[in-house]
Amino acid sequence: MDILNLLLQGVSVSILPANLLSCIIGVLIGTLVGVLPGIDTVSAIALLLPFSYGMDSTAALIMFAGIYYGSKYGGSTTSILLNVPGEAASVVTCLDGYPMGQKGRAGAALAISAIGSFIAGTIGLIGLTLLAPPLAQAALAFGPPEYFSLSLVGLILLSKLTGTSTLKSALMAVIGIMLSTIGLDSLSGISRFTFGIDELDRGFDLSIIAMGLFGIGEILTAMTHADAKPDIPSVKFRDLYPTKEEWQRSITPMFRGGIVGFLVGLLPGPAATISSFISYGLEKRYSKHPEEFGHGAIEGVAGPEAANNSAISATMIPLLSLGLPFCGATAILLSGFMIHGITPGPSLITERPELFWGLIASMYIGNVLLLIINLPLIGVFVQLLKTPLNFLMPLVAVVTLTGAYSINNSMFDLIWVIFFGILGFLLQRAGFEPSPLIIGLVLGPELERGLTQGLIICNGNIWTFITRPLAATILSLGFIVILYNFVTWFTKFNNKRKELDANRS
Amino acid sequence: MENKAIPATSKYPDKPITLIVPYGVGGGTDLVARLLEKRALEYLGQPLVIVNKPGGAGTIGWNEVAGSSDGYTLGMTGVEIILQPLYGQTKYHYLTALDPLAQIAELSIVMVVQDTQPWKDLDELIRYAKKHPGEIKFGHGGMGTTGHVAGEMLAKSADIRLEQVPFQGSAEATASLLGGHIQVLFTNPASVKEHVKNGTVRILAVASEHRLKDPVFANAPTFREQGLDVVCSNWHVIAAPKDLPVEVKNKLVKGFEAIINDPEFQKNIEKLGFEFSYLGPKESQEKWLTENQKLSKTVQETGILDKIKAQKK
Amino acid sequence: MIEKIISLLFLIGSLTYLYWAQEFTFGTLGSPKSGFLPNLAGVTALLLSLLLIFRQFRLKKTKNKDAVDWTKFLFILIGFAFYLMILTIVGYFAATFIFLFYLFKVADTSGWRVPLAISFCGSAAFHLLFTYYLKVALP
Numbered sequence: 001m002d003i004l005n006l007l008l009q010g011v012s013v014s015i016l017p018a019n020l021l022s023c024i025i026g027v028l029i030g031t032l033v034g035v036l037p038g039i040d041t042v043s044a045i046a047l048l049l050p051f052s053y054g055m056d057s058t059a060a061l062i063m064f065a066g067i068y069y070g071s072k073y074g075g076s077t078t079s080i081l082l083n084v085p086g087e088a089a090s091v092v093t094c095l096d097g098y099p100m101g102q103k104g105r106a107g108a109a110l111a112i113s114a115i116g117s118f119i120a121g122t123i124g125l126i127g128l129t130l131l132a133p134p135l136a137q138a139a140l141a142f143g144p145p146e147y148f149s150l151s152l153v154g155l156i157l158l159s160k161l162t163g164t165s166t167l168k169s170a171l172m173a174v175i176g177i178m179l180s181t182i183g184l185d186s187l188s189g190i191s192r193f194t195f196g197i198d199e200l201d202r203g204f205d206l207s208i209i210a211m212g213l214f215g216i217g218e219i220l221t222a223m224t225h226a227d228a229k230p231d232i233p234s235v236k237f238r239d240l241y242p243t244k245e246e247w248q249r250s251i252t253p254m255f256r257g258g259i260v261g262f263l264v265g266l267l268p269g270p271a272a273t274i275s276s277f278i279s280y281g282l283e284k285r286y287s288k289h290p291e292e293f294g295h296g297a298i299e300g301v302a303g304p305e306a307a308n309n310s311a312i313s314a315t316m317i318p319l320l321s322l323g324l325p326f327c328g329a330t331a332i333l334l335s336g337f338m339i340h341g342i343t344p345g346p347s348l349i350t351e352r353p354e355l356f357w358g359l360i361a362s363m364y365i366g367n368v369l370l371l372i373i374n375l376p377l378i379g380v381f382v383q384l385l386k387t388p389l390n391f392l393m394p395l396v397a398v399v400t401l402t403g404a405y406s407i408n409n410s411m412f413d414l415i416w417v418i419f420f421g422i423l424g425f426l427l428q429r430a431g432f433e434p435s436p437l438i439i440g441l442v443l444g445p446e447l448e449r450g451l452t453q454g455l456i457i458c459n460g461n462i463w464t465f466i467t468r469p470l471a472a473t474i475l476s477l478g479f480i481v482i483l484y485n486f487v488t489w490f491t492k493f494n495n496k497r498k499e500l501d502a503n504r505s
Numbered sequence: 506m507e508n509k510a511i512p513a514t515s516k517y518p519d520k521p522i523t524l525i526v527p528y529g530v531g532g533g534t535d536l537v538a539r540l541l542e543k544r545a546l547e548y549l550g551q552p553l554v555i556v557n558k559p560g561g562a563g564t565i566g567w568n569e570v571a572g573s574s575d576g577y578t579l580g581m582t583g584v585e586i587i588l589q590p591l592y593g594q595t596k597y598h599y600l601t602a603l604d605p606l607a608q609i610a611e612l613s614i615v616m617v618v619q620d621t622q623p624w625k626d627l628d629e630l631i632r633y634a635k636k637h638p639g640e641i642k643f644g645h646g647g648m649g650t651t652g653h654v655a656g657e658m659l660a661k662s663a664d665i666r667l668e669q670v671p672f673q674g675s676a677e678a679t680a681s682l683l684g685g686h687i688q689v690l691f692t693n694p695a696s697v698k699e700h701v702k703n704g705t706v707r708i709l710a711v712a713s714e715h716r717l718k719d720p721v722f723a724n725a726p727t728f729r730e731q732g733l734d735v736v737c738s739n740w741h742v743i744a745a746p747k748d749l750p751v752e753v754k755n756k757l758v759k760g761f762e763a764i765i766n767d768p769e770f771q772k773n774i775e776k777l778g779f780e781f782s783y784l785g786p787k788e789s790q791e792k793w794l795t796e797n798q799k800l801s802k803t804v805q806e807t808g809i810l811d812k813i814k815a816q817k818k
Numbered sequence: 819m820i821e822k823i824i825s826l827l828f829l830i831g832s833l834t835y836l837y838w839a840q841e842f843t844f845g846t847l848g849s850p851k852s853g854f855l856p857n858l859a860g861v862t863a864l865l866l867s868l869l870l871i872f873r874q875f876r877l878k879k880t881k882n883k884d885a886v887d888w889t890k891f892l893f894i895l896i897g898f899a900f901y902l903m904i905l906t907i908v909g910y911f912a913a914t915f916i917f918l919f920y921l922f923k924v925a926d927t928s929g930w931r932v933p934l935a936i937s938f939c940g941s942a943a944f945h946l947l948f949t950y951y952l953k954v955a956l957p
Contacts (some may be wrong), residue, residue, distance in 0.1 A: 036947075050539045053773070144670075144688030167873065171828060171866040177859045178835055184562055187671045188648055188852035190593070190813060193838055202559055223894060223925055224887045268677055322683065323699045324676050333678065335536050338695070340805025341776045391933075394921030395940055398914055401901075402944055409556055411906065418898050429886070430824040448855040449673065456670050457642055457686055813841055815851065 007129060014365055018059045023362050026063035027370050030070020034086050035078055037211055038403020041071045041087075042327045049336060057340035058355050062362040064336045069121060069312045069363065072272060073370045077304050077381055078104055081445025082396050084215035088206045089272035089308040091438055092280045094214050096293060096300030103296055107382050108242040112250050112298060113305040114374040120258030120306030121367045124313025127262050129360060133349075135314075136321035139266040144457060145471040147267070148450025151443045153478030154274070158281050158439050169436040172427075176440020177447065179204055181252050187452050205413065206270070206441060208404055211435040212417040215400045215425025219393050224425075242298070250302035253283045257306030264307070265314025268326035269446050272308040272315075277439055278305035294433075313363070320344050320356065323423040517576065517753045518551040524743070525580040526557050527566020533777065534581045537609060537741050540773050541764055547808050549760035564595050564647075571602040571746050576753050578746070579606070584651060584739045587797045591804055592649055594814050600797055603744040604754070605789035607761040610779035612739040613713040614655045615725065617690050617697050617706050627709045627731050631691070634665035642668045643689035644678040647815055652678075652691035654800070655712045655737040657807035662733045682706070682788060693739075694722055695778025712737045718780060737803075741779070758786050822874050829867040836860035893924045910949075914941040 013019065033044045034186070044065050052060035075090035080097035093113065100109040115326045127135070142150075155173055182193040183203025194200040257279040264275035283303040293300050318324045323345035325331035337344050342352060349356050384392070424434050440496040458464040466475055522545070526538045538555050558566040563585045567805045569578035586599035597603075616627070624630040634641050644650030648671050670687050672678035675696040682690040683705065690697070691712075698721055700706035708725045711717055712735050716727055728735035734801035743761055745754065762768060762785065771781045784792065804810045839860050845851030901917040909914075918937035 046535065046539070048538065049939070050543050053543065097658075124855035134941060140680060140684035143681060143684050162550050167866060167870050171863060171870060172867060174859055174863040175828065175831070178832075178856070185852055187673070188813070190648075190842075190852055192842060192852060192856065193835075202565070220891065220894060223921075224891045268680065308796070322680075323696075324680050324683075326676065326680070335533075335777070337772065338777050339536065343695075343699050346703040346705070347699060360863050391922065391936060393925060394918050395936075397921060398918055398940065398944060402910075402914075402948055409558060411902065414902055414905075418895075418902075422895070425891075426820065426824060429822045432824065444855075444859075445673075451855065453672065453681075456668060459639075459668075496832060 003129060005359060005477075006353065006357050009354065010359075010361035011365075013058065013354050013358030014062065014362035018056060018061050019358065019362060019367070021061040022055070022063035023066050023366050024369060026066020027070040027073075027366050027373065029063075030067040031074040031370065031373065033067060034071035034074025034076075034090075036403055037078060037084050037086050037215060037400050038207065038406050040207065040407065041068055042332050043334045043407075044071075044370070045329070045336060049332075049339060053339065057342060058358050060340060061333075061336060061355070061359055062366075063332055063343075065316075065359060065363055066366045068333065069309065069366060070370055072121075072305075072309050072312055073114060073374055075116050076117075076301070076309075077110065078435055079214075080109045080113065080301070081381060081384055082215070082392075083218035084186055084396060084400055085207075085210045087272075088210055088270065088438075088442075089276050090212060090305075091210045091435065092276040092304040093275070093301055095280065095435060096295070096297050099270050099294070099296035100219070100298070100301065105246075105296065105298075107378050108246055108298070109301050110304050110378040110381060111242055111375065112246065114371060114378070116250065116254040116257065116302045116306040117309040118367050118371040119254050120261060120310040120344050121313060122256070122364065123258035124262045124265070124310030125360065125363055125367070127310075128313045132321050133346075135266055136317050139318055140322070141470060142267055143468075144450045144453035145465050145468050146450070146474060147269075147446055148475040149466075149471045149478070151447040152266070153474060153481075154278065155439065155447065156442050156478065156482060158277055158436070158443075168432050172432055172434065172436040173440040176437040176442075177444035178440075179209070179437070180441045180444030181448070187449060202408065204416065204441065205407055206273070206438070207407055208417055209414050209420050209441060210438060211400050211404050212420025213424035213427075213437065216397065216417060216421025217428060217434070219397050219400075220421055220425040221428060222389055223393050241381055246298045249298050250284075253279070253299040253303035254306040256282060256286075257303035258310040260303075261307030261310035262314045266317060267313035270442055271311040273438075273442055275307040275311040276304035277435075277442075279303040316363075320348060320359075321346065323348075508632075517756055518549060520577065521552045521554045522549065523578045524553050524555050525566045525570055525578065526555055527563040527580065527582075528557070528559050533612070534583065534741060536777055537774065537779070538581050540770060540777075541609075541743075544764045544767065544770065545760075548763040549757070555657075562589055564589055567603070568596045568597055570744065571597040571599065573746055576745075576749055579757070580744050582742045582744045584796065584800075586744075587793065587800055588649055588654075588804070590720075591801055591810065595694050600793055602747055604747045604749065604786070605793060606743045606745055606754070606786055607759050607765060608782060608784035608789045608792070609741040609743070609765055610715070610774050611782045612651075612693050612710055612779055613696070613717060614651050614691050614718075614737055614739075615694050615708050615722065616655070616659070616710045616712070616728075617682070617692070617701070617708045618688060619685060620705050620707050621685070622688060622707075624709070625707075627726075627728075627733075630709065631663045631665055634663070634667060638666035639668055641689060642670050642687045643691060644672055644681055644687040645691050646675050646678055647671055647673060649804075649809060651737050651739045652693075654803060654807070654809060655735055656689075656691045658712075658735040658737060658803055659728070659733060661807045662735060693778065694719065698722075698778065710735070728772070738767045740782075740792075742784075742793075754786075822871065825870045825874060828863065829871060832863035832867055836864060865879055890924060891902055894921070897921055897924065911941050911945045914944060 029044060033039050033041055044067055072089060073089060075087035075096060076093045078084045078086040079090040079093040080101050083092055083094050083098040085091040099107045100106060126393060182305045183200060184191045260279050260282060261275040265271040265279060280300055280303060283299040284290050287297065287299050288295060315327055315330050318326050319330045319334060323343060342355065401414055405414055407413060427434055454465055466472055524538055526535045528534050535557065542553045542555055553616050558569060567580055567586060570578055583602065589595050618624060624633060643656045645656055653669060656669055657668060672681065675692045678690055678692060679696050681687045694717060697706050701708055702721050708722060710726045710731060711727045713727060714723065714736060716723060745757065765783050774781045839853055839856040842852045842853030842856060843851040844857055858920055897917060897920050901913060905913045915937050918940050922933035922937065
């Protein structure tokens with residue numbers, strides 16, 4: 001097969017000592033970046049760009065790509081151990097990963113997360129290898145009305161994600177949307193809800209809110225237990241690895257997550273984050289133990305972690321085939337390309353096949369490396385949990401705050417992290433789930449952009465808007481799912497009522 | 506102007522110089538700044554420390570530069586320093602609060618359409634637009650940005666009605682063009698270079714004084730050549746707060762002149778997709794003044810100012 | 819109890835948001851302006867929080883959560899505020915050192931020397947990590 005040949009050629013390029021070394025360095029840095037809250041992929045690559053001038057282009061790009069997908073492996077570590085998302089894409093892992101850690105299953109969670117990332121990352125790469133050009137074209141067919149429909153349906157379905165009260169989750173989601181409107185709006189050119197405070201123009205950074213709600217919130221909760229400090233279950237060696245049952249429950253989610261992540265990654269927006277949420281929702285829906293979600297369901301870790309890794313492979317498709325970066329990290333990768341005189345686009349495959357295939361081959365190798373690196377580290381990380389809480393929590397607080405500061409070099413951000421930490425703490429006590437807020441925050445801008453741009457494109461004609469073939473399909477599918485949910489809910493409600501009536505008589 | 510700390514001019518610079526990039530990490534301006542950072546030690550005698558202060562379309566970063574007085578804080582500027590004060594209240598009037606030290610490069614705007622569209626050149630498009638007012642949608646990177654301004658300038662000077670669709674950045678806008686959701690795009694050449702090369706995108710005009718040097722775009726006529734007064738471009742200029750001691754300023758100017766005119770630096774700038782174009786402090790200052798005059802008129806005439814004001818009641 | 823307070827807060831929040839959002843033009847369908855989505859979102863939030871409060875007053879059950887040590891909570895907040903204030907004044911290393919030690923004490927760690935030592939090592943480690951390896955400009 002032609003492609004296989006090319007891929008093998010790529011492998012021969014990627015195992016050249018210089019390239020292999022860059023790959024190793026890249027994935028190591030990536031893991032570190034993922035583990036540390038606050039330092040994100042974009043900053044890391046930007047910082048290293050000037051250093052890469054002297055390097056050979058292929059080696060440099062291999063390193064940058066390594067940082068990119070490496071970070072998605074590391075992000076789950078702090079989520080599981082400390083409820084602090086190392087990256088926005090790892091927020092969902094906190095939901096079930098952290099409870100698992102509390103129950104002493106941290107090792108299992110970390111292992112499943114690493115393996116799921118590997119499997120899905122590889123699936124994504126296979127997709128990338130085989131389908132890059134046609135998929136890129138297909139992705140272009142999605143225009144603003146389609147993005148709006150996706151965001152709307154996504155919001156409605158995903159806000160039912162966690163917790164027991166749909167009403168509360170819905171409210172959190174809308175509040176997330178409202179928060180996302182604060183700041184300078186590029187669609188209209190004016191600042192909204194900023195009251196003349198320049199710093200607010202930037203709007204709320206997703207990471208800041210996530211670190212505050214989840215990280216600082218958890219620290220506050222942990223440190224203010226009025227009762228004696230909870231016993232950290234001592235971790236035995238066999239606890240480091242997943243049980244057979246956990247394995248079995250994780251396999252399908254990993255594959256499902258891999259596919260979902262891949263599809264979502266083709267579209268603009270923070271693909272890894274969105275795909276992790278979607279995967280979580282899917283797993284909850286298909287799980288035989290939905291009530292466990294939020295309390296340590298292994299599927300809730302396997303699926304999302306798989307999804308965010310395969311999303312990475314997918315985001316490379318628009319970048320490499322069309323030269324279009326759909327998210328922050330690919331944008332800086334694009335800059336990395338251009339600095340080395342390479343412009344990705346339709347001609348890249350034909351003009352520089354050794355670069356293209358070398359890069360892809362290095363991604364396969366990198367995934368394997370990451371698996372090899374991460375698995376043994378699990379033992380090390382789990383030891384961290386043995387630290388008495390009262391020493392651990394303050395340290396985590398400082399790391400979180402420092403990381404938050406480093407995102408924008410802004411003291412102002414720190415105030416917000418703490419504010420959201422307090423909010424997260426209060427919300428937890430009041431039974432509100434914080435994750436729908438993150439969904440609202442992430443999808444809000446997509447929603448607004450899709451709506452505004454779409455309406456202009458369709459001349460204000462709503463009918464034209466919703467009868468575009470793709471948009472119509474998405475909206476109808478969404479409508480059907482919502483209807484189905486409503487009917488099931490109603491039937492349950494009715495049955496309960498009948499039960500109560502029957503019991504009374 | 507009281508209590509300004511005058512830097513010791515003879516020893517300047519004796520500690521690292523901060524260069525504020527008022528945009529996020531990895532953006533075009535940021536990368537140019539990092540290119541400067543690489544050679545700063547040689548030519549300026551002290552390392553450059555890049556600090557990103559994104560937000561407010563650049564205003565947050567520029568406020569900090571304008572408000573500093575120690576002579577060790579500089580900033581990267583673009584045409585937004587002129588546009589932002591025009592659109593609304595900014596803390597400083599950047600034109601008078603900042604002093605340009607050197608221009609590094611220019612970014613022009615090109616007008617492109619998909620290959621599959623029937624208009625072979627600008628004239629055909631204009632004729633179509635006259636017959637179907639408001640039907641053609643053009644995309645750009647954000648309200649009030651150079652792409653938007655260029656588009657509106659075209660609409661005014663050709664006397665046609667175009668609908669503008671704002672996007673957040675050129676990548677999204679380009680994707681929309683390729684997907685056929687918008688018909689026309691005003692953006693920077695780097696975003697569409699590959700597609701023009703490939704033939705999927707056709708370039709109708711360039712909004713600059715002269716044709717572009719890059720071979721891919723060399724055949725594209727400027728708007729001026731076609732009889733339309735549409736010239737709009739962005740640029741990268743290193744600026745310092747006003748009223749630096751003359752000696753300090755001269756040292757900086759000389760240092761930057763050397764860095765920027767270094768052939769390797771030029772090559773790297775062009776690789777990023779910008780057109781290298783060095784201007785010294787005096788020329789930059791003049792350019793700022795002329796651009797300000799021109800743009801103040803343009804944003805009013807084309808109605809952009811009204812549109813932006815209309816967003817608030 | 820706290821549920822009702824939070825819901826009420828959200829209600830007030832949505833009202834305030836809507837009030838501020840009136841400053842922005844709503845626009846038309848063919849040309850939506852900056853006030854479009856905010857108004858829609860604000861109204862939705864308002865309705866939802868009303869529904870929520872309504873429901874909460876009808877059902878009376880409250881979940882039993884672990885008791886919270888509100889004094890500690892207050893102390894931690896004061897610590898945070900203090901940390902933010904002195905961060906720019908004394909610099910990262912010193913501020914973090916003090917803050918860590920303070921938090922250790924609030925978290926009931928015993929003794930003086932161990933917390934002091936860990937605060938020192940911690941601040942040093944973080945400082946090194948962020949400043950030198952990651953080139954982040956810390957205060």
